[in-house]
Structures are given as C-alpha cells and as structure tokens.
Amino acid sequence: MAFDIQIAANLTTKENISKNSFIFVALYISFINSLLEELFFRGFAFIQLKELIKEKYAYIFSSISFALYHVFIMSGWFNHALFILILFSLVIAGLIFDYFDRKTTIYNSWLIHMSANFAINTIGLMAFNII
Numbered sequence: 001m002a003f004d005i006q007i008a009a010n011l012t013t014k015e016n017i018s019k020n021s022f023i024f025v026a027l028y029i030s031f032i033n034s035l036l037e038e039l040f041f042r043g044f045a046f047i048q049l050k051e052l053i054k055e056k057y058a059y060i061f062s063s064i065s066f067a068l069y070h071v072f073i074m075s076g077w078f079n080h081a082l083f084i085l086i087l088f089s090l091v092i093a094g095l096i097f098d099y100f101d102r103k104t105t106i107y108n109s110w111l112i113h114m115s116a117n118f119a120i121n122t123i124g125l126m127a128f129n130i131i
Contacts, residue, residue, distance in 0.1 A: 008127040010077055019128040026121035034113040038097070038106040041066045046098045047106070055102075063094025 011017040017025050041062050050058035067090035071083065078086060093116070097109035125131045 008124075011124070011127075014076070019130065022124055022128050022130065026117075026124060030114050030117040030121060034117050035110055037066070037069075038110040038113055041069075041094065042097055042101045042106045042109050047101060050102075059095060059098050062098050063091045066094035066097070067091040 011022075015025075045065055046058050046062035049061060067087050070090050071087050074086065075083075097112060100108035100112065122131075
C-alpha cells in the first residue's frame, strides 16, 4: 500500500494530478497520449525508419526511445534496481509493439498500448482511492 501512496504523492506534486482530475488524465493517457506515442515511436521511429535503415536498427531505436521517454516520466518513483528492471521491460514492450506493426499500421500496437495504460491507470484509481 505504501507503493500506491508514493505514486499518488508523486503524481500530485510532480504532475499536479489530483484525485479530482485523475479520471480525465487517465482517459487522456489511455486514448490520446497512447495514440500520439504510437504515431511517433511506431509510425515514424519504426515503420518509416525501417524503410531508410536496416530493420533491426529501427527496432532498437524505436524501442529504446520508447523506454527512455517513459522512464524519464517516472523518474523518482522507484529505486535504482527497479528503475533498471522497468527500463528493460519497456524496451521489451517497445520491441513487441514494433513486431505487431512490422507489416501493417500502428493500430495493432495502439490497441495493446491502450490496454496496458488501462491496466496501469487502474493502479492509479486505487492509489487515489477512487476504486
């Protein structure tokens, strides 16, 4: 439970998100922000880039960029060991998203990304005692 309190406190102080605004922010993150991220990290940094360079380098660039973007948002939330684990996990998630978009559009990864955000935002709902 202390972990939930730490996340809620960090969101309140660092991001100015309160219990009253969390649901709106969670919906924005799940639908809009995930789409914007997929447009950049998959649409540009993977799909377009793999046309210009070797596909494996597009995978690497896209997934590492995606991971770094997210860990900087969450900086201060976790100790160093957990931070490294989360960074590694986000690189893997980025590789999975790239894989699902390799032959099509960003809609596959966007659906997965939205689902992951809904799951993560459920933790936020509990952290703010909304559910």
